[in-house]
Amino acid sequence: MKYNMVDLDDITSICEVVDYKNQAKEIDDIIDILDTTVTGSLRKISEHKVRVIANVKTILILACARSLKEVTYPLDFNLDIVLSNDEESDYPLLNPIDLTDIIFGNIVAEKPYTVFHDSTSEEDFKEEKAKNSAFSDLDKLFTK
Numbered sequence: 001m002k003y004n005m006v007d008l009d010d011i012t013s014i015c016e017v018v019d020y021k022n023q024a025k026e027i028d029d030i031i032d033i034l035d036t037t038v039t040g041s042l043r044k045i046s047e048h049k050v051r052v053i054a055n056v057k058t059i060l061i062l063a064c065a066r067s068l069k070e071v072t073y074p075l076d077f078n079l080d081i082v083l084s085n086d087e088e089s090d091y092p093l094l095n096p097i098d099l100t101d102i103i104f105g106n107i108v109a110e111k112p113y114t115v116f117h118d119s120t121s122e123e124d125f126k127e128e129k130a131k132n133s134a135f136s137d138l139d140k141l142f143t144k
Contacts (some may be wrong), residue, residue: 008050009044014038014042036107037058038099049084050097052102055079056078066120067119073111073115
């Protein structure tokens with residue numbers, strides 16, 4: 001998803017499908033990521049400032065925090081970022097503008113920290129508290 005500054009109009013439309021499978025391999029709890037659809041626009045505010053307004057849709061296959069079973073998690077979020085070389089920008093403005101890593105970073109930030117498979121429950125993973133055998137007979141003294 002690279003855009004050359006010279007080729008940008010005042011408003012340039014974005015409508016791309018991106019494959020992030022290779023980048024997802026670096027993230028431990030992402031088992032897989034389906035094709036990601038990015039739609040929106042690049043707005044050239046000035047020669048040194050570009051605003052990106054986009055919608056990102058994808059489906060993540062994540063690992064259940066309890067059982068490690070696969071969980072399908074649809075992800076749909078909006079981005080509104082400013083590319084510039086001043087201090088108020090979200091990202092530096094480089095030529096060409098490469099949104100690939102920026103969007104993947106936002107996918108990782110938007111994904112939930114933990115997900116749970118429907119077939120698992122908290123009860124399945126609770127450990128029973130064992131009584132200390134040295135004190136088990138004390139209970140009988142107080143019930144008499």
